[in-house]
Amino acid sequence: MKILVAEDDQLMLKMLEFRLKKDGHEVIVTHDGREALEKINDFQPDLVITDIMMPYLSGLEIIGAVKKKYPTGTPVIILSGMGQENVVMEAFQLGADDYITKPFSPNELSVRVRRFDMSIVK
Amino acid sequence: MGTLFHFLPINLLAITAFLPNALIIKLHYQAIVILFIICLMIALLTYMLFYMYFKSKHEKKHVKWRIISDLLIRKAVFYDDDDEEAETLIPVTKRAEKLMRNKHFRALLTAEILSAKKNITGTSAENLIHLYQQLNLEKYALKNLKSRYWYIKAKAIQELTVMEMKEFQTLLYPFTNNHNELVRMEAQTAIVQFQGFEGLRFLDIIIYPISDWQQIKLLQQLSNVPPVYIDIDGWLKSANSSVVVFALKLARNYHRFELHDLILSCLDHPNPEVRLQAIHCLCEMYTDETSDQLISRFLKESFRHQLAMIKAMQNIGSEKDILFLLSLLDDDNHEMKLSAARALASIGKSGLTSLQDHVKSAGYPLNEILMQIKGELAA
Numbered sequence: 424m425k426i427l428v429a430e431d432d433q434l435m436l437k438m439l440e441f442r443l444k445k446d447g448h449e450v451i452v453t454h455d456g457r458e459a460l461e462k463i464n465d466f467q468p469d470l471v472i473t474d475i476m477m478p479y480l481s482g483l484e485i486i487g488a489v490k491k492k493y494p495t496g497t498p499v500i501i502l503s504g505m506g507q508e509n510v511v512m513e514a515f516q517l518g519a520d521d522y523i524t525k526p527f528s529p530n531e532l533s534v535r536v537r538r539f540d541m542s543i544v545k
Numbered sequence: 546m547g548t549l550f551h552f553l554p555i556n557l558l559a560i561t562a563f564l565p566n567a568l569i570i571k572l573h574y575q576a577i578v579i580l581f582i583i584c585l586m587i588a589l590l591t592y593m594l595f596y597m598y599f600k601s602k603h604e605k606k607h608v609k610w611r612i613i614s615d616l617l618i619r620k621a622v623f624y625d626d627d628d629e630e631a632e633t634l635i636p637v638t639k640r641a642e643k644l645m646r647n648k649h650f651r652a653l654l655t656a657e658i659l660s661a662k663k664n665i666t667g668t669s670a671e672n673l674i675h676l677y678q679q680l681n682l683e684k685y686a687l688k689n690l691k692s693r694y695w696y697i698k699a700k701a702i703q704e705l706t707v708m709e710m711k712e713f714q715t716l717l718y719p720f721t722n723n724h725n726e727l728v729r730m731e732a733q734t735a736i737v738q739f740q741g742f743e744g745l746r747f748l749d750i751i752i753y754p755i756s757d758w759q760q761i762k763l764l765q766q767l768s769n770v771p772p773v774y775i776d777i778d779g780w781l782k783s784a785n786s787s788v789v790v791f792a793l794k795l796a797r798n799y800h801r802f803e804l805h806d807l808i809l810s811c812l813d814h815p816n817p818e819v820r821l822q823a824i825h826c827l828c829e830m831y832t833d834e835t836s837d838q839l840i841s842r843f844l845k846e847s848f849r850h851q852l853a854m855i856k857a858m859q860n861i862g863s864e865k866d867i868l869f870l871l872s873l874l875d876d877d878n879h880e881m882k883l884s885a886a887r888a889l890a891s892i893g894k895s896g897l898t899s900l901q902d903h904v905k906s907a908g909y910p911l912n913e914i915l916m917q918i919k920g921e922l923a924a
Contacts, residue, residue: 434615434657435664441619504664528667529622 424540425449427468429459429485430502431477439472439502442529443536456480460488468497470539472532475503475510483517490518498539502527607653613641614654618661621676622669635676645680655682659707677708690716695725702728706735714739721747730759737763741770745795748780754787764794772799781807786816793822797829805830812842820846821853828857836861840869852881858888867892867899874903874911883914890918897922 426448430436436452443450451466453459457479463471471489475482486499498520503510506524514522521535621635644650655677662673677683686708689701702720705713720732733755736744745763755763780792781804793811796804808830811823827835839854839861846854855873858866866888873885889896900918904911 432660432664434618434660437615438619438622438661438665442623445623525664526662526666526670527664529665529669530667 424470424536425451425466425468426470426472426536427451427453427459427462427466429453429456429471429473429477429482431455431474438529439532442533446533446536448536448540454478456482456485459485463489463492463497470536471497471499472502472536473499475501475505475514483514486514486517486519500532500535500539502532610644610650610653611657613638613644614650614657617641617654617676618657618673621672622661622665624672624675635672635679637680651682651685654680655685655704658682659704662707674708683708683710683713686710687713687716690720695723695728698723699725699727699731702731702735706731706738709739711739718747722751722753724753726753726756729753730756730762733759734762734766737766742767742773742775745775748783748788748791751785751788754785755791756787760787760791760794763791764798777801778804778807781811786814786819789814789816789819790822793819793826797826800830802830805832805835809835809838812838817847817850821850824850824853824857828860831861833863836863836866840866843869848878848881852884855881855884855888859884859891862888862892862896864892864895867896870896871899871903874900874907879910879914882911883917886911886914886918887921890922 426443428436428439428443428450430439430452431454433454436454440450440452451462451468453462455478456473459471459473459477460480462468463485471485473482473485482501482503486501489497489499499518500521500523501514501519502523502525504525511522511524520539523532523535617637624635645654658673658677662670662677665673683705686701686704689697689704692698692701698720702717705717714736717732717735720728721736723729723732729751733747736747738744777792777795780788781796783789783792789811793808795801796808805827808823808826811819812827814820814823824839827839836858839857843851843854855870858870862870870885870889870892874882874889876882876885886900889900900915904915
């Protein structure tokens with residue numbers, strides 16, 4: 424599965440990239456929201472994993488853009504330290520398919536990602 | 546070239562021969578100044594070149610260190626996945642081991658481990674703790690606890706907390722009453738992180754105030770652990786006013802109704818913040834006599850407290866309070882009028898009827914207030 428990961432924390436980005444590649448996915452990484460949108464247009468990923476607080480464009484804006492461009496496909500997983508009810512609700516209202524709050528378990532992320540992979544296979 | 550070399554001094558001599566002495570001295574002085582400026586520029590340029598050289602060398606070294614530490618952390622985070630037969634120790638390269646002697650590398654690695662640990666849970670987080678201990682990084686944190694600089698101490702406490710070094714909590718406990726606010730904040734956070742509600746025993750001993758921000762942080766931390774019955778009576782009688790305020794917040798958040806009378810006694814506390822918090826607390830935990838207690842103290846209080854009391858009456862007011870609340874509708878302050886009107890409306894039908902009757906005989910702004918309240922009730 425082709426996955427785009429948008430995360431401004433470099434170490435976190437490297438760890439996510441490493442983990443997802445180990446799981447056999449093709450991973451495209453970016454550390455800001457604007458670049459994430461450009462890469463989504465260029466690479467058309469099967470799944471987007473994004474943080475909320477990022478330079479230039481927030482993760483919530485990315486969900487909006489992705490869901491507008493691909494209304495039926497391209498699931499978006501939010502991976503954020505912001506676990507407040509209103510933020511989570513806003514993310515889901517905008518069309519997020521899953522929400523993981525930091526600190527998170529990489530193993531759990533792996534399983535959640537696989538769930539979307541299975542849906543594509545089906 | 547030779548001609549020019551010979552020409553200049555001769556020419557200068559030829560000129561100086563015709564110039565007065567004062568002008569010659571001035572010219573020499575100018576030459577010295579120009580020479581000095583040139584020397585200064587050369588020195589500055591040399592300094593800049595050296596600075597840039599060392600900076601670039603340092604940056605290159607830093608990039609290499611970051612790669613090494615990233616690899617080490619990645620190896621630790623995904624340790625169980627890498628090898629089927631997991632060894633006890635996380636493999637550390639010889640280079641990294643050698644670099645561990647360098648305090649700057651250690652600081653970088655520690656910061657990276659902490660950053661990763663804050664974002665990760667589960668087995669990966671446990672592996673990071675394992676790596677931290679394997680590299681003896683806690684030894685340096687403990688050494689930093691003895692530093693004479695408060696920021697080093699605070700950082701060390703935070704480090705031990707994030708890395709869940711529970712075994713050192715007895716060492717951290719005395720810092721909960723440190724004279725430095727940030728040190729004691731970190732220590733209090735650590736103790737509550739390790740022990741949950743039981744950790745609040747530092748409230749028995751602290752003589753320094755707990756800031757509002759720290760109170761929010763502690764309550765937030767406690768909201769993540771299952772509630773445990775703790776004795777907070779003593780804290781409500783503490784000589785430290787901030788402890789009383791915090792205890793009132795605890796009583797309110799965890800619905801400690803049995804403390805009603807003690808909370809009521811806080812209405813007579815000399816500290817205005819304690820009294821205000823007691824009013825907020827009674828707003829949630831009240832009996833049919835609570836409103837009488839508030840009304841009896843109403844005139845003695847400041848406007849801020851009076852307003853809080855009337856807002857509390859929206860929850861605890863009853864029919865016997867209608868006359869008192871009606872009298873406040875003639876107050877000069879519009880906010881007080883609005884709060885009193887809301888309290889009347891919340892009493893029920895009798896309160897609302899009394900409000901409507903009063904408004905009939907009064908004009909602006911009570912008629913507007915009534916309309917707003919009717920709108921709020923309809924919503």
